[in-house]
Amino acid sequence: MNKTLPLGGDPHHVLADSSVADDRTRVLKHGDTFAVFDHLGHLKPGGLGEEGLYHEGTRYLSLLILELDGQPPFFLGSTVRDQNDQLSVALTNPDRTRDGRVEIPLGTLHLAVRTLLWQGVCHWRLRVRNHGPAPVDTTIQLRFRADFADIFEVRGMKRTARGHDLSPEIAPESGRVVLGYVGLDEQKRRTVLRFSPAPAELVADRARFRLSIPPHEEVKVDLAVACQRGDVERAAPPGYEAAQEAAGAVLERFKAESCRVGAADGRFDAWLRRSESDLHMMTSDLPTGPYPYAGVPWFNTPFGRDGIITALQCLWLRPELARGVLAYLAATQAIDVIPAQDAEPGKILHETRNGEMATLGEMPFGRYYGSVDATPLFVLLAGAYYERTADRPFAEAMWPHVEAALAWIDRDGDRDGDGFVEYERRAGDGLIHQGWKDSDDALSHADGTLVTGPIALCEVQAYVYAARRAGAVLARALGKPDRAAALERQGEALRIRFEAAFWQDDLGTYALALDGTKRPCHVRASNAGHCLFGGIAAPDRAARVARGLMSPESFSGWGIRTLAATEVRFNPMAYHNGTVWPHDNALIAYGASRYGLKDLTVEVLAGLFAATTYLDLNRMPELFCGFGREPGEGPVLYPVACAPQAWAASSVFLLLQACLGLGVSGVERQVWFHQPRLPSFVPELRITNLSVAGATVDLLLVRHGDDVGVNVLRRVGDLAVVVAK
Template identity: 55%
Template structure:
């Protein structure tokens, strides 16, 4: 049986000596069904194009709430037959799924057609709001004759834990409780081994003619041209919300208002390329669909279907990629992770004092510790990324009030970096799991086979990854800037800078390989270099850790045909021992990885190479449903007139993939901020080949804002200030 390891620990393969990892069989390709997804808060739903949820082993379809599937089956039939699909669309803002359907030929059972196809139109409009799924079924008769039509909705709820849905097997489950059927509603219930009672309540208006524990049947009389509607609510652990049609209207209004309010804070992007405009609109819509309100502020959940919860690394990178667009998201990420920072040592959770969260789960299996992810800290990079992002937030906003609030957490994170993060005291940050059921590899490439030597032999830990040292360098530099901004002693800030410089010189000596022409992937537990060409080296440029004289070689290596597929930089060069373009981490293309690499290129002055990466990913998006970049796709070489090859279980939408184009746009434009001077900067802007001009509106800084247009003029890019409000100034350098 084939296993695939998903980045956040849900799909974990196992080598023969690693059977304690969480095993998840992969038997279903998400690409087969190209599902439609909705999300609000801690609830998400996955449907097929007809609006149905048809469950089978490994299927992610259904309605999920807090890591449990509350509805596993939903199927609509008309006169006992499935309707035919006309179209299936998500609104541009992801607020509503609309499925337009029609009737097939309907016979009388004796071979005589009594209703020809395409005479009835059925529209299913569906959205999520506050732990409930709402749907309106509108049926209209376009025939010249009246018809009595029977619609049937079949449904069921398995209350499976998300890990079960993905394939985990449990020795024992809880108890399915007797269903309650009354009038216009059905309540399905389950009592888990954790003692919790979970309920799914389906309500209908009008009341069905027949209602059972697994179906609702409506008999509708339709005159020529007449339309009838049925409204349904599927509520997860939710009390009765009053009259259903009124609740539907109120929920629809409130959901759209909330989306407009949140996304209205962001800068707006428009360009000369309408396809790119569609892609950007989808990126922004996916971002705000994934954003969830927490007590500390907005927090982007990682992705649907497997990662719709709090992840540290994902949100930190998403915050970095969207900081120019909407700093409020970054603020929410930092504050929420600060509140959940480890304050003690817990080997079962891979927790150490000062460490930043990897993942949170709320399902039955996590509560019972059948999986170790209830509150899990097994990532090596979340902690330095936390400090690094705090520094970027300060530079972007000048918000010293929030930084003072964060400072104790920043100091705790720095203490972890020095103490537990550096296990052998050599100045590098290493990882090794404390819990034998936790993640073997704890960088962003956390497949069991993602860190290896040139001959393909797996590296043994503790392992020091190249990119983690870069994040740590960025963390020390950020800590120095924050310390000065909030008035800490100069000796403390200077000490942070000294640590950064010591890391820089030590890193170059240990990680740069002249023969490879790039940085090695990692050092193993014996400090032997993993001499492998990988995308990790591009992250070294992101924070400035790379010595200037190394940058050109790294760029050249990452843009040659072994590394660059034409769609993007592969996670692993095709020359390496474990290269497989269909693997999760050993040859695939990840949008967020490419966005970070492009930002590193731009930092060292290689903006045209950054624009080349941008063009590849944009070209890939033109072949993808909804212009939505998935979590990853396969690393096969780009061929003329053919799109990219998709990865079977890639999440879509995925926050850091959705926001990758936004970050690449920032990198190519050289867009930066000086909060102290209230300057918005464009340093040596470059436009990729598919853009002639870009307009950005509502770039906010320190109470002011600006609208700007960047347009190509021969070999240069000209910046025009369209409007300026408040004290903000636009500064452009060649």
């Protein structure tokens, strides 16, 4: 692909000169700071050009390369630790020759690099140990550069103008370099590099250390790279040990306080551990509470839909995440009509950005509301959170926002008054499509013709149905029985209209959408599976939808494709037209479980699990290609997928909930399992520290054929555990 804007200017399209799917990139994140390294721990140009150290939507370091005696070190291995807190890289020296003989053999020096992020600072430590019998004199050089590119520039958008670089500030005696930039938004951004000890040579783009290492001893070099925004330079960051200790303390507290899921099968447990770590890493502490940022590198920011679905997928074990998501989205809920932002009163945020281009309005995503489904999903999450926690004070605080969201559904969401929620963008440079499949070519008719609006998506109607039912639960709990009854009537009326307008009997599924003329999109797509998730589908039709989704045309062997292979626009490498998305599969599996279709849930879990055994770090990416599964081969990676991605990381927890028929009710002080199932590769599953309305329980689940036994290992407080076969 070329580095030019794609036809139509799709702002969520990532431009690429080459693939990075096999480059083994390494990712760290903390708060609004993240870094993408290559497998050597370097930051360098190449691939998508996405490597770098980023803070608040800007790249503060675009180059960091370690050289040993003027050459790249010899690579031994690298990994991000299971806890996602540090990148560990092992390097050594190549053979160093002089006058035709080997002076220092390969493997004499061990270079151990550890990198971590903490509070806007990248801490980098190099330890060089001499394993040889004689002293070694060597030179270490670090080359560095900061381009202060906006994340949208990195993604391929062209700017007609940008700000200016400041003259570097160099203090060799203290080992300090400051690289600066003043943007068109008049914001000053600085990259402050501090080396310890001070290097022998320090200039604007490199630092050189001359090391003399006795046998079996080591030397240490530290670098702290601080990302600073504003006119006032912050105090020097804490050292490596202090940052490591602080990060470790937070991680240990998180582990101690969280509900955890562990499996007897080591491979499946590795997926669970990485998912838990990814979810923790992607979650940022905002003033309103914890919020899972969408994905690295392209979406390291709050997204409404992504945050809600992530919170729903792990609500049963981590309800505090839902509380933080609801609080933030309530605080940012639209109150005015702003066409340039696709904003309308009561509408829930799609995404927010605070980089230079967003601040200047060079794209609408500074605060953007072009999402048709985030608003009903917000109501759905509010109701689900109350049922999970019985947190009445918070429910009361959320109720005005729930009512505002429901009012948007009735008013602006249904502009033509036909009873369905549609979308059509108002912002000229906003998203053409505003469901979760938001690429420009995501919706088509059977002949491949692209759909024009206003567009009513099938899954959005299911979300609205579920939202009205959730709103009714909240209303009744808050002493508003008349409002609850009205919402229930609205939901039932929608269900009847939906079945009449969307069901396609010859396809055995629901239409992907209704276009602007109310013509159904006669297309088999995964969207129909979300109708099971929302509960709007009639039971007999839900079973037919499920069978279609598990047919060879839709199920790749790794998961359910976004578009069936029989469709004109099917392409297993297209973002939304044939790929496999873990969160999509998890929502479908959970929906199937609601209708008692447990075979689907188990098979989907098994397919995605098999995929993780081939994936780097056992990490579930945003998506992968929809090619059919072949014996002895892993899934084909999608070249620009985010990894980690919050809703991909949390998908395994919803998949387990679906298989187990697991429900948690703070209102009823109960944990229940309805027809629990586990796949053959999970003989035992342990759930520890599951907290419900002040009580806590530890559970051991043991598979016996198609049955699952539930054993209570520990129970503190008043809490019932119920198993319904």
